[in-house]
Structures are given as structure tokens and as C-alpha cells.
Amino acid sequence: MKTERPDPNLPRGVQAFLFDAAERRRKAEDSVVRRLLEAGLREVILPVLDFADPYAGVTAEGDERIYRFLDRQGNTLALRADFTPMAARVVAPRLGALSGAVSLFYRGDVVRDEEAGVGRRREFAQVGAERYGDGRPEADGEMLALALSCLGDLPAARLRLTLGWAGLLERLLASLAPGLAADGATQLASAASAARARHVTELETRLTAAGAAPAAAAEAARALLVGFEPASDLFCSPDLAGAAAELARAVAVAKGARPGLAVVVDLADAPQAPYYTGLTFSVDAANGGGTIAGGGRYDGLLGRFGAAAPALGFCIGLETLGAATEAGDTRARPLRIAVGKGRLLPKALEALRAGGASFGEPDGRRLLVPSADGAFELLLLKDDDVPTYVAHGGADLGIVGSDRVAESGEDVTCPVELPFGACRLSLIGRAGEAFRPNGAPVRVGTKYRRLAARYFDERKIAHEIVPLAGSVELAAALKLTDVVVDLIESGSTMAANGLAEIETILTSRATLILGRASLVARRAEIAAFVERIRTYAGAPT
Numbered sequence: 328m329k330t331e332r333p334d335p336n337l338p339r340g341v342q343a344f345l346f347d348a349a350e351r352r353r354k355a356e357d358s359v360v361r362r363l364l365e366a367g368l369r370e371v372i373l374p375v376l377d378f379a380d381p382y383a384g385v386t387a388e389g390d391e392r393i394y395r396f397l398d399r400q401g402n403t404l405a406l407r408a409d410f411t412p413m414a415a416r417v418v419a420p421r422l423g424a425l426s427g428a429v430s431l432f433y434r435g436d437v438v439r440d441e442e443a444g445v446g447r448r449r450e451f452a453q454v455g456a457e458r459y460g461d462g463r464p465e466a467d468g469e470m471l472a473l474a475l476s477c478l479g480d481l482p483a484a485r486l487r488l489t490l491g492w493a494g495l496l497e498r499l500l501a502s503l504a505p506g507l508a509a510d511g512a513t514q515l516a517s518a519a520s521a522a523r524a525r526h527v528t529e530l531e532t533r534l535t536a537a538g539a540a541p542a543a544a545a546e547a548a549r550a551l552l553v554g555f556e557p558a559s560d561l562f563c564s565p566d567l568a569g570a571a572a573e574l575a576r577a578v579a580v581a582k583g584a585r586p587g588l589a590v591v592v593d594l595a596d597a598p599q600a601p602y603y604t605g606l607t608f609s610v611d612a613a614n615g616g617g618t619i620a621g622g623g624r625y626d627g628l629l630g631r632f633g634a635a636a637p638a639l640g641f642c643i644g645l646e647t648l649g650a651a652t653e654a655g656d657t658r659a660r661p662l663r664i665a666v667g668k669g670r671l672l673p674k675a676l677e678a679l680r681a682g683g684a685s686f687g688e689p690d691g692r693r694l695l696v697p698s699a700d701g702a703f704e705l706l707l708l709k710d711d712d713v714p715t716y717v718a719h720g721g722a723d724l725g726i727v728g729s730d731r732v733a734e735s736g737e738d739v740t741c742p743v744e745l746p747f748g749a750c751r752l753s754l755i756g757r758a759g760e761a762f763r764p765n766g767a768p769v770r771v772g773t774k775y776r777r778l779a780a781r782y783f784d785e786r787k788i789a790h791e792i793v794p795l796a797g798s799v800e801l802a803a804a805l806k807l808t809d810v811v812v813d814l815i816e817s818g819s820t821m822a823a824n825g826l827a828e829i830e831t832i833l834t835s836r837a838t839l840i841l842g843r844a845s846l847v848a849r850r851a852e853i854a855a856f857v858e859r860i861r862t863y864a865g866a867p868t
Contacts, residue, residue, distance in 0.1 A: 340449030491597025506537030748837030772802030
């Protein structure tokens with residue numbers, strides 16, 4: 328009897344570190360720990376398990392990412408998903424009334440149920456530091472300087488520091504455009520969401536419509552790409568001036584701590600952990616593979632678990648630090664733009680030329696095409712792959728339909744909608760037949776599995792997705808499926824096959840998309856290119 332070999336794969340998002348990889352990670356850990364010990368911090372060892380209830384609503388990655396299970400006594404336990412709340416819960420009740428500041432550090436792994444995707448891990452090795460009982464404004468700069476010193480094995484010229492302030496984006500938008508508060512928080516929340524997605528044109532339009540001065544709206548929108556200037560008149564309101572002054576101080580501290588460091592204030596990129604209350608920061612490295620360190624102030628967290636006290640801290644990811652330390656060639660390559668080879672390609676090339684990236688007509692063979700001046704590269708892909716390449720650094724920017732972005736689930740931002748490629752994603756059925764789900768699962772033919780499933784889930788309609796790669800309309804026409812979810816442009820194909828639109832799920836058009844890592848690494852270059860594309864698209868300037 329033949330014995331099958333066991334599956335060599337570990338669970339998705341989990342990896343082992345053998346030999347050289349283990350040495351690289353341990354070297355990164357030792358480097359950080361040595362600097363924390365030299366700074367006088369003492370180590371604490373935190374448990375990997377705890378009761379789940381104390382962390383409801385406070386974990387940085389959200390409650391839905393926590394792994395929970397029942398023990399034999401029926402208690403709901405959780406794996407450690409975020410060090411900062413656990414440190415506060417374990418340490419705060421044991422400190423009593425603080426007579427002075429307490430500084431500590433810890434190390435270990437956190438585990439989170441991240442969504443499936445290329446390179447998305449579920450287990451992360453970290454070293455973190457916390458300081459409790461220190462509410463001095465200067466403490467923020469001291470903790471920031473300590474975090475930067477822990478990255479001392481990386482040249483300052485390779486580091487990119489992003490500063491933010493919890494809640495300041497919403498306060499700024501409300502100050503510039505009082506009309507955003509006209510219907511409670513709805514308009515303000517939508518404007519903040521547009522800002523975080525770097526919908527530059529949409530934010531400028533929303534601000535102007537809600538009463539912002541055109542010049543101020545334009546400056547705030549452009550700052551989504553180039554960064555915010557704390558000394559700008561945008562922050563002249565008394566409600567904003569204090570935070571802006573502290574941000575300016577943090578910029579000066581960071582540049583003093585690591586001369587040659589690139590620093591930007593980006594309110595749209597501030598960490599979104601629910602416990603932050605003031606200054607926030609994150610550090611990336613050129614060719615580093617992601618954010619290396621992040622942290623900030625969270626004065627309200629300790630009071631949840633014990634005596635209230637001010638607090639601040641940071642965590643450093645050891646895998647990303649190790650990868651950045653051993654990264655090879657860090658020279659800048661040409662700005663790479665991914666475009667689908669489908670129906671949008673001719674118009675996309677026209678838009679790129681207007682943006683200063685001049686490419687000849689593709690010959691159908693080469694998939695990576697240099698521009699005439701060598702400053703750009705055109706990456707030709709299937710439409711579905713464009714968001715993935717942009718999200719993971721294979722391309723810096725992309726042009727693709729917004730339907731493909733939504734379907735991909737990839738973490739990209741969309742600064743400009745382009746004036747072509749308009750269509751809609753719709754639920755389509757057979758003409759003359761009413762769509763009346765009767766409790767049996769609705770069979771849905773589509774290549775938009777994520778969006779179709781979300782549509783039916785939100786309506787609590789039982790369904791079965793039938794994955795199709797092409798000729799989707801035929802599935803409904805030939806009664807292979809009950810309905811289909813597909814794009815409609817003119818509607819002629821749908822009508823020719825005896826079908827009719829039941830409901831529009833979302834509208835779509837060609838969109839310029841951008842990856843966070845590329846923006847962090849090449850901010851000025853990308854901002855200038857996006858502005859030229861905005862001019863082509865007819866956006867206000």
C-alpha cells in the first residue's frame with residue numbers, strides 16, 4: 328500500500344525560519360534589543376493567550392482578525408494579535424499609582440487572521456517598547472528618536488518616516504469645509520474616506536461643495552500625495568494649531584536624530600488603531616518590503632485596564648527589518664505603470680502620453696516596454712492582474728477599471744478617475760422572468776466572485792457562485808445559471824442573448840491606481856505625474 332507524503336505546506340500566512348533565515352531574524356532582533364537595553368528599558372514577557380473579552384474594540388487590526396477558541400471550562404480565549412493592548416492589560420493593573428514614568432520592552436509573535444493574498448502573513452515577529460506615565464510633549468520626540476535609533480543598521484537615506492496625528496484629518500476637513508457637518512457625521516466620514524483612499528479629485532470637489540475656499544481645497548487635495556506642511560495656513564484654526572506645532576517639532580526631532588532622513592506629514596496615512604490619541608508614526612525603507620516600525624501616543628488605553636495614565640510606544644517588525652537590512656540594489660528604476668491589455672489600452676496609452684510617459688504602440692510580444700526617454704516602463708498585463716502588481720510593488724501605478732480594483736480586494740488607492748471606460752457591473756437575468764429567490768440557492772455565473780458574493784450576502788440571499796472566465800451571458804441564456812453578474816457597457820450583447828438587467832451593483836470607469844510603498848518611496852515623482860494626469864482628466868487645478 329502506497330503511503331502518501333504529508334503536505335509540505337504550512338497553514339497560509341505562516342512560515343518556518345531555517346538556518347540563514349533564522350540567523351537573519353535573530354540578528355535583527357538582537358540589534359533592536361541591544362539598543363533598547365542601552366536606553367534603559369527593562370524587558371517583560373507577555374503571554375501568548377488571554378481571555379478574549381478585554382480586547383473587544385481595541386485591537387489595532389480589528390476584532391474580526393483575532394483568533395478565538397473555547398477552553399475546556401467554556402472560557403473564550405484569544406491568541407495575541409496586538410502587543411500594545413496586551414501590555415497595557417497585563418502591566419497597568421500591576422503598576423498601581425505611578426509615581427514616575429515606567430519604560431519597558433517585549434518581544435515575540437502576534438497572530439492575526441489576515442485576508443488571503445500574495446505575501447500576506449498571519450504570524451508576525453515583533454519587538455516593541457512602551458513608556459507609561461509620561462505625558463510630556465517632549466516624550467513623543469524621545470520615543471520617536473528611540474525608534475529611529477533601533478533602526479540604526481539601516482542608512483538614514485534609505486528610511487522614509489511618515490508622521491500623523493490621530494483624528495486630525497477629520498478635524499482639518501471639518502475646519503476647511505463646515506458644510507461637511509451639515510448632516511451629522513455622514514458627509515465628513517465620506518470625505519475622510521475619500522482622503523484615505525487618496526481620491527484627490529473627489530476630495531477637492533467635496534471640500535469645495537461644502538464651503539471650502541477653492542485654494543484651500545486644492546492644497547488639501549494635493550497634500551494627499553506630496554504631504555501636509557504643518558506651517559501651512561490650513562492649520563491656522565486654534566483647534567488644529569497645537570497638533571500642527573507638535574508635528575513640526577517631531578519633524579525637527581527626527582531629522583536631528585537621523586540626518587538625511589526623509590520625513591513627511593501624511594494625515595491620510597496615519598495608523599488607524601483605535602487607541603491612538605496623538606502623534607503617530609511609521610517607518611519604511613527603500614526596497615524594504617513593507618512598514619518596518621510604527622507607533623504613537625495612546626493616553627486613553629491604560630485607563631481601560633487599570634489606573635489611567637498617559638502612554639506611548641512603538642513596535643518593530645523583525646521580518647521586514649531583516650529583509651530591509653539585507654536588501655540588494657536600492658537604486659531607483661524607471662517609474663513602472665501597469666495597464667491591462669484589454670479594451671482600455673488605447674485610451675490608457677493616450678492618458679499616459681498626456682502625463683509625460685510616451686510609449687509606442689505595443690507589438691504584442693514584449694510585456695515590459697520602456698518609454699522613449701527611459702524614465703518610464705509600461706507593464707502589459709491581464710486586467711485582473713493590474714491591482715495585484717500595483718499593490719505588491721511590481722508596478723508603481725496602474726490604469727484599470729474600478730470594477731477590477733473592487734474585485735481584487737488589493738490595498739491600492741485611486742487618486743484619479745479617467746474620462747473613459749464607463750460601464751456598470753450588474754445582476755442580469757432572462758428577459759421576461761422576474762427575479763424572485765424562493766429559498767433555494769441562486770446559481771450565479773460570474774468572474775466577479777468577490778463582488779457577487781458580497782451582493783448576495785448583504786441581502787441574505789442563499790447563493791452558489793459558478794466561476795466563469797468568459798461568455799458569462801450565455802450561462803443565463805442557456806439556463807446553466809439562474810442569473811449572472813457581469814459588466815454592461817452598451818447593453819447590446821445582453822439584449823441579443825435575451826437577457827435583461829435586474830439591478831446595478833456598482834458603476835465603473837477607468838481609474839489611475841497607486842501603491843502605498845511606491846508613494847512612500849517616490850512621493851514627489853509620483854505626485855507630479857498624477858497632477859499631469861489630473862489635468863488630462865479635466866480635474867480642477
